[in-house]
Amino acid sequence: MALEELYREVILDHYRNPRNRTALEEPHAAAEGVNPLCGDEVTVELTFGGDVVAGVSVRGHGCSISQSSGSMMGEAIKGLDREAISVLSRRFQESLTSEDSNSESEFGELAALQGVRRYPVRVKCALLPWTTLDEALSA
Amino acid sequence: MALEELYREVILDHYRNPRNRTALEEPHAAAEGVNPLCGDEVTVELTFGGDVVAGVSVRGHGCSISQSSGSMMGEAIKGLDREAISVLSRRFQESLTSEDSNSESEFGELAALQGVRRYPVRVKCALLPWTTLDEALSA
C-alpha cells in the first residue's frame, strides 16, 4: 500500500489550509470547473500585470486531492507569464497522465501529487484545477 | 406429425367457403373480437326470435383455424336459445383448453377443431369466435 505516498503531509496541509482563497474583485480571467462524476468544484480567477499573473484566487470544494492541487497550483503560477503557465500546465498534466513519469524535480511542491498516478480514478481530481486554469486562460 | 389432424377437410372447406357471411341489418347483439398478437378479426352479429337465435352473421379475416371456427360456430348456434348457446360455448371452450378432452361426439362438425389441442398457440385462434360470441351475448 502506498497510501502514505498519496496522502503526503504537504497535500493534507494544502487541503486543510488552502492558499489564495480570497475572491478577486475584477478578475481578468476566470473559469469554473466541475467534475460531474464526483461533484468536486474549483473556481479559478486571475489578474495580470501585462502578461504576468499578479493576482490569483482558487476556491472550491471537494476531496483533498482536487483542493490541494488547486491550492498548490495557485502558488505555482504566481508571477509566471501566460506562456510559462501554459507550459507548466501542459507538462504537469502530462506528468500525471503519460506512461512514464520523470522530472518530479521541475514541479517543486507540486511533485507531491505524483502519488496520485497509482490511483487512476483520482488523477482527474488532481487535474481539475489545471483544466479549469486552461479554460480561464483560453477564454 | 399430426398436421393432417389439424387441417382436416372440413376445416379447409369452412375456411374457403365460410357460412353466414352476410351482415345483419339490425342485429340484436353484436361484438368484434381481435387477437392482438396475430391480428385475426371476427365480427359476430345475432338476431333473436324470443330467446332463440334467428339470424347469424360471422365475418372476419385470419387463419384457417379462426375463420373455420367462426363459420362452424355460426352453423352450430342457429336455432339454439341463449341458455343452450352459453352451455355449448363453455363446453366447447373447455374441450380445447382443459387437460382431458372427451365427448367429441357432442360437438358434431365442431369436433374437427379438436386437432388444435396439440398446437397451444393456435388454440386461441379457435377460441376467438367463441369469446367474441360470449361478448355479444353478455353486452
Place this chain on the structure above:
Amino acid sequence: MLDVRQDFPAIAAGAGHFLDSAASALKPRAVLEAMNQFAGTVYANVHRGAYRLSTTSTELYEKARSRAAEFIGASNPDEVVLCRGTTTGLNMVAAGWGGEHLRPGDRILLTVMEHHANIVPWQMVARRTGAVLDYVGITEDGHLDRDGFVRKLDLQPRVVAFTGMSNVLGSIPPAAALAEAARATGALVVVDGAQLVPHRPVDVQSIGADFLAFSGHKLLGPTGIGVLWGRPERLEEMEPTEGGGEMIANVELDHSTWARIPHRFEAGTPPIIEAVGLTAAFDYLDEIGMESVAAHDAELTNYALKRLSEVEQLRIQGPLTGEDRGGAISFTLGDVHPHDLATILDQRQVSVRAGHHCAKPLMRVLGMPATARASISVYTNNEDIDALISGLEEASGLFGI
C-alpha cells in the same frame, strides 16, 4: 444471519467487501445461469411468432410479469408494466399520468429525501403543465417529517410521491399510513420502491398506493429491467410515453390506437433475457424468504450502526437506531473527504460509495456536498463491516484525526 455468499460468483472472484449494494446488488449464480441458459437455447423475440421458440420466449417473458405481481402482492399480472428500471417507471408516471392530468397550479408533493429519479421527472412535467412542486422535510434524526407531511396535505396536492426507503439516510417512511392520508385527500400516490422492495416484504394491497416502481438490478437481478406496478384504473388513465411495435391495437397513417394495458406501455422489443433473469431473482429471494432478508438486513444494520458509532469523529447521517431504517448508512469521518475515504477503503477491498448519491437536494438539507455510504444485501456479513471499520481507522491515521 444469512449465509449465502457461496451463491454469488463475484464474491469468489474477488469482489471483496462489497458495501455498495444500494447502488446495485451482486447477482446470484441462479440469475446468471437462467439468463445464459435461456439466451443460448430457446431465445427468440416475443409476442410475434407463431413458432415454438417465440411462444416459449413469450411465456417466459410473461412469467416475469406474473412473478413480479406475485412478489409484491398484486392481484393481477396486468397491473405490472415491465420497463427499464425505477427511473423509467417514475418517468412514465410523471409524463404519462401527470402530463395528461396535471393543470396549472396543481401541486406535486415530494420529499426532500428523494432520489433524483423521483424529482427530475416531476420537474419536467411541472414545466410542461404549469403544476408546482412542493416538498416535505425531514426531522433531526433523519426521518420524514410526518407533521409537515400532514400540513402539506392540507394544500390538496394532486400528486404525492415519496420513497419507500431513503437511499442516503436509510430511513423507511410509513408508506401505508402516508398513502392512506394522501389518497384520502384525492391525491395520486406514487412510491419509489427502488430501495424498499429489495429489502422488505412489500404488499401493494396493504401499502395502498397508486403506483410503485422498482429496479431489477438492485434486487439481485439483471440491469435493464424494472417494474412499474399500477392500479388498473390508474394505468388506464396513463398515456404511453413511447410509441412503436407491440403497444398498438392499430396503426393508420395519421393516427394509432393503443393495445390494452399493460402492453400499451411496452413499445418495441422488451428486455427479454433480462425478464428471465428477473424471474430467477424473485425465485431466489422467495427461496430465502423476504422475512429472512429483512431480519438479516436489520441485524446487520444494527451491528454496523453500533460499530460505526464507536469510531471517533464519525458522524452518521440518518437514524442512529435500527428502527424504521434499512441498511444504507451514510456517514462522514472528521474532515476526511468521502472520496478520500472511498479510495482508502478501496485499498482494503472495501467498496463504499462517496458523493451526493443522486440526492443533491437532501445533501443541501444535510449541509454537506457528499457523504460516504455503506450499504448491505443478503450476502453482506459482519466481516464486511469489520473491514470497513478497520479501513476507517486507517483513514483516521493517515489524516491524523
Place this chain on the structure above:
Amino acid sequence: MLDVRQDFPAIAAGAGHFLDSAASALKPRAVLEAMNQFAGTVYANVHRGAYRLSTTSTELYEKARSRAAEFIGASNPDEVVLCRGTTTGLNMVAAGWGGEHLRPGDRILLTVMEHHANIVPWQMVARRTGAVLDYVGITEDGHLDRDGFVRKLDLQPRVVAFTGMSNVLGSIPPAAALAEAARATGALVVVDGAQLVPHRPVDVQSIGADFLAFSGHKLLGPTGIGVLWGRPERLEEMEPTEGGGEMIANVELDHSTWARIPHRFEAGTPPIIEAVGLTAAFDYLDEIGMESVAAHDAELTNYALKRLSEVEQLRIQGPLTGEDRGGAISFTLGDVHPHDLATILDQRQVSVRAGHHCAKPLMRVLGMPATARASISVYTNNEDIDALISGLEEASGLFGI
C-alpha cells in the same frame, strides 16, 4: 458463405432452422460469455463509485459507447447515446428533438414502409405540436419511390425519417442520396437502422444523416440495449425525455440543469451488463468483417429468392432480385394464411414470422393483412432455405394447392 454455426449455442440446443432473425437474432457464445463473465466478477454500478469495481464497470460501459461509435464510423463516442433499443432511440428523437422544434403545420415526411417504431412516435409528437405527417410511397417492385420522395421534399418537410432497410420488403433505400437531398432542403434526417446496421457496413459519415438508431438484439447482441447516434449539434438541440440520476449537472428543488451530451440522455442506471454484451457483438461481427456479413447475406438472399420463386402460387412481396435488398423476404402461398404456414413450418423446426410485422400501413398498401417472412443472419445457410422450401411444399399439399 460463412460457416459460423458452431458459435451459436442455440443452434446446437435445437433452434433448428431459425429464419426469424429480423425479429431478433441468435447470440454467439462470445456475447453470452462476456455478459456472464462480467456479471459474475467485476460487476458494479457505473459512474458512481470511486472504488475499483465501479470504475472497471464504468470503463466497460464506456467501452461499448466507443465501440458503437467505431462500428458505425462516428468520429466521437460522445455522439453515441446508449439506450434501450431502436424504438426508444426513435422516440427520443421524435419527442426530444421534435417536441422542441416542431411547430404547427411543420411537415414530418415518413415512408409507407416504416416499422411502427418509426411512425407512432412521430404521430405522438405531431399531436403534441400540431405538425403534420406525410408519406412517401413505394414502387411496384417494392422499392422506395424516389421520384415521389423528391416531390415530397418540395413541400419543405422539417423532418425526414426513413428506414435503412425494410423489415418486410427487404428493400434498401439509398440512404446517403436521400439524406443528402433532404438535408439540402434543411430537414432533419433520421434513419431507422434496426435492419440495416446488422447486415451492411454502415458509416454515418458517408450516410450524412442527423440521427441513426439501432438495436443490440438484432445485431447478435443482448436485448435491452441499443444505440442512438446523433450529430453533436443535433444532440445539443434535443431535450432529454427522461429525468433522473446521472443525467443532471445539478438538481435544485425547483429546477435542474443537464449533464453534457450524451450523458444527459441516459437517466438512471443504464443497461450495464448489456453494454458488455453489445461490445462483444461488435467484436464478433468485426472479426467476421461486415463486408463478409453483407456478402453472405447477399448470396443467401439470392439463393432463397431463386428457390422461393420456383414454388407454385408463392408470391414474394418486395424486390425479386438481390440488388438493393437484404435478407428479409416476405411472401404468401396461395390462399394459405401465413399463420397456418408458420404452424406447418414449425413442425419441421422452421421458424418464420407471420403477421403484419409491425408495419400495418405497409400491409394496407400491399393489400394484405399478413405475410409470412423468412429472414437470415450470419448463421443461416442453404439447408435452412431448403427446409423452408420443403415445408412450403407440404403446406401446399395439406391445403391442396
